Amino acid sequence: MVRTTIHLMRHGEVYNPEGVLYGRLPGYHLSALGQRMARQVASVLSSSDHDITHVITSPLERAQETGAPTAQAFGLAAGTDPRLIEAGSHLEGMAVSRSRWVLAQPGMWRSYVNPWRPSWGEPYVEIVERMRAAVASALAAARGHEALLVSHQLPVWSLRLFLERRPLAHDPRRRQCSLASVTSLTFEDSTLVGLAYWEPAGDLLRQARDMAPGTSAAQVPRDRV
Numbered sequence: 152m153v154r155t156t157i158h159l160m161r162h163g164e165v166y167n168p169e170g171v172l173y174g175r176l177p178g179y180h181l182s183a184l185g186q187r188m189a190r191q192v193a194s195v196l197s198s199s200d201h202d203i204t205h206v207i208t209s210p211l212e213r214a215q216e217t218g219a220p221t222a223q224a225f226g227l228a229a230g231t232d233p234r235l236i237e238a239g240s241h242l243e244g245m246a247v248s249r250s251r252w253v254l255a256q257p258g259m260w261r262s263y264v265n266p267w268r269p270s271w272g273e274p275y276v277e278i279v280e281r282m283r284a285a286v287a288s289a290l291a292a293a294r295g296h297e298a299l300l301v302s303h304q305l306p307v308w309s310l311r312l313f314l315e316r317r318p319l320a321h322d323p324r325r326r327q328c329s330l331a332s333v334t335s336l337t338f339e340d341s342t343l344v345g346l347a348y349w350e351p352a353g354d355l356l357r358q359a360r361d362m363a364p365g366t367s368a369a370q371v372p373r374d375r376v
Contacts, residue, residue, distance in 0.1 A: 152339040156297040157289050158196075159307045159334040162209075162217040163188035163352070164359045174243035175236060181216045184359060188331035188352040194219035196299070203227070207289055209235040217331065218301040232298040234285040237303040240272035246290040275309050275319035282310040291339060304328045304365065314346060326365040329356055 161236035163185030165173065171180040181189065188360055196203060206222040206229040208214040215231065222229035231363040268274050282302070289298040308326045311334055312319050328334065350356070 153292055153295045155290055156339045157286050157293070157336045158203075158297065158299045159286075159310070159336065160192065160217065160299055161299045161304050161328050161330060161332050162211075162213045162301060163331045165213050172242050174238075174240045175211065176243060177212065180212050182360075184355060186216070188218045190220045190353050191352040191355065192217075192331055192333070193224040197224035202296045203299055204296040205214070205289060206291045206301070207232050207235065207285075207298065208301040209233075209237065209303060211237060211303075214301045214303070218299060219324065221299050232285050232300070233282040233289070235254070235300055235302040235306065238273045238278050238305040238309075242272070265272070269320070273276070278306050278309045279313045279319065282306050283313075284334065286310070290341065291344040307334055308365075311346070311348075314343060324365065327367075328365055329353070330359055331355075332367075345355055364370055 162181070164182045165179050165185060167173060167179060197290075202254070203221060203225045204227070206212050206218045206227050207273055208218040208229055210231045210233055214230065214235065217361075218229045238266065244321075285300060285302075304326060306320075308328045309319055311328075312321065314336070325349040327348055329350055332350045333347065335347045335349070336343060337347075350367065353367065
């Protein structure tokens with residue numbers, strides 16, 4: 152049997168002083184700290200026993216910037232896959248990190264009718280379908296080696312929930328997918344035989360200012376979440 156590993160990485164910290172839920176909006180780049188996170192992950196991967204032959208990212212700037220150091224470290228040209236893009240959301244563009252009260256406005260109530268779907272954005276099942284397809288493509292391309300796929304928190308977490316046969320509807324505060332974290336999927340041929348979560352840049356999380364809800368092995372101050 153042929154063993155292949157697909158690493159699903161969440162992008163690093165984004166420069167977002169206004170606390171906007173940026174979603175798929177263009178123009179959001181890594182902060183200086185996010186760039187450090189990306190370089191640290193690349194250093195960890197290249198200095199240990201990893202065999203990265205493909206780096207594929209979401210088309211959004213922050214994902215491409217996160218994957219670039221690893222591609223460079225392994226002498227690769229990074230590609231993009233639109234299936235790795237952030238989840239669509241009707242809340243996109245709102246400054247929800249500055250004030251959660253904007254979500255309580257009567258005009259927003261129709262977005263909360265069905266949290267199981269969810270009604271405020273791209274359905275979980277559709278996120279999982281496209282992420283599965285992206286992983287399948289990478290699995291074929293990197294057969295016998297390793298690939299790094301850079302995506303976003305909700306797509307990575309939704310796929311993990313599916314693979315672990317857990318309900319897709321969830322509390323965002325319980326997502327285990329921190330900035331620059333890696334969720335590694337190990338396959339024997341096309342059969343998933345292992346799933347591991349790790350934080351190669353976890354020591355930098357304490358300095359992060361643009362943190363989406365979630366859990367981490369690092370002690371992130373609550374006023375920064």
